[in-house]
Amino acid sequence: MVDALDARIVKLYTLEPRTSILEASRQLGVARATLVSRLDKLQATGAIRSWAPSLQPMNFGYPVLAFCFLTIEQDKGHGAVVDALVDIPEIIDVHTVSGESDMLVKVAARSNSDLQRVLDAISATKVVVRSSTMLALDTHFEARTLPLFEASAE
Incomplete structure (x- = not known):
């Protein structure tokens, strides 16, 4: 508390x-x-x-932000996917999620073609069956935890 x-x-x-x-x-x-x-x-x-x-990728050469929904090899498990993805430096966050996809990955890239290279690297892990990617057009706020922390003290 x-x-x-x-x-x-x-x-x-x-x-x-x-x-x-x-x-x-x-x-x-x-x-x-x-x-x-x-x-x-x-x-x-x-x-x-x-x-x-707190680092801001867009300010050091990575202006493209994307969210990738991954479907993984079920018999490999989430740990194997995390182990494979940790070596890709453009991957910022990895979350196991519920719904149609198994994992949500936040990716930074230098350009759209560089994003394709990162997506190819994700596919090359052999533990990802399919991915679906959405580009972020603008970020209004992120990592906004202070209001939540303050509310927990009430």
């Missing part, structure tokens, strides 16, 4: 990720030890997964 202080801490570090512990404790009006203890707890529980930078 998270509380209002946890939500304030996460909001501060989401909006200003380079804030020092001293400055954050000052802004939040809490002792440094309290802040460090809360941050440690949030990391230990997995609420905060990473302090890594």
Whole structure:
């Protein structure tokens, strides 16, 4: 469970990720030890997964974003597909899903023809039977978890 202080801490570090512990404790009006203890707890529980930078592929040469729905070899299992896809750097996210497809994959590419190369690499894994791809025309927001985290503290 998270509380209002946890939500304030996460909001501060989401909006200003380079804030020092001293400055954050000052802004939040809490002792440094309290802040460090809360941050440690949030990391230990997995609420905060990473302090890594948030990368934007379109800003370093990958402006094409696509979502691929994969049908997989059922006797191979999802683990074999994940093991095969992890070596393709253009694959950003992989999810097992319900419905007509087995997996949903988010892919970044340099161009439409580069996307075709990535799709060919996915097919070459021999664990994907069929794929269906949709291009993202615009992204309005993504990885939007702060409002959800704040709501969980209520």
